[in-house]
Each structure stands twice: as structure tokens, then as C-alpha cells.
Amino acid sequence: MELSEKIRALRAETGLNRKQFAEHFQIPLRTVEEWEAGRRKPPEYIPRLIKYQILYEQQFGKQNKKEHDDTV
Template sequence: MEKLIDCQIEIKKLREATGMNRKEFCECFGIPYRTVTEWERGTRNAPDYLLRLLAYYIRMENMVKDTR
């Protein structure tokens, strides 16, 4: 159960850091909308390697939006 909560929090943090809504995030990364929705709701778990790859890509491509 803890793994699902970690995934749920992490995927939402990554998406929000980019300033994208769920639809934009899905289109940008080629992930089905339903899959991301299930990850964020905690009904399904993303693989750890995928979360690390997304975080790395977002950081390296300077996709993090300034929230000021």
C-alpha cells in the first residue's frame, strides 16, 4: 500500500512541476490518460524506473516551471 501512495504523490508532483494538466502531460510523454489518472488516484502503480526516468527527463529538459 505504501508503494501506491508513493507513486500517487510522485507522479502528481512531477506533473505539477511541469505546469501541465493531465492531458498535456500524457500527450507530452505518450502515456495513456487513463494510466496517469489511475496512478494519481492510487489505483495502479507506476514502475519505479519510470518515475526515475520521468524525473530525470523533466529535470534535464528544464521542463520545471517557475511557480513564482
């Protein structure tokens, strides 16, 4: 899978549009657009870091929400 496809797939996994994805991961919007279009390539580790962040937020975001809901 090309890096551009990996970035698109990761964004699709989050359910965010490009602007939201860029803001969430603190990546310039233009950079995300260039990556997805294949005009620029991110360093090899970037998709991996984004994936780890997504997994972390899925795991701990749910726990934090549950803990918050239990205290309210």
C-alpha cells in the same frame, strides 16, 4: 512518498494538466489518471525516468531556446 504522490508532484512541477502531461510523456491519459488516483502503480523506475526527462528539458530546452533566439 507514495508513487501516486510522486507522479502528481512531477506533473505539478511541469505545470501541465493531466492530458498535456500524458501527451508530452506519451503515456495514455487513463494510465496517468489511474497512477495519480493510486488505483494502479507505475513501475518504480517510471517516476525516476520522468524526473530525468523534466531535468533534461529544463537544462537543454533553455539552451536550445537561447541558441535559437541568438540566430534569429
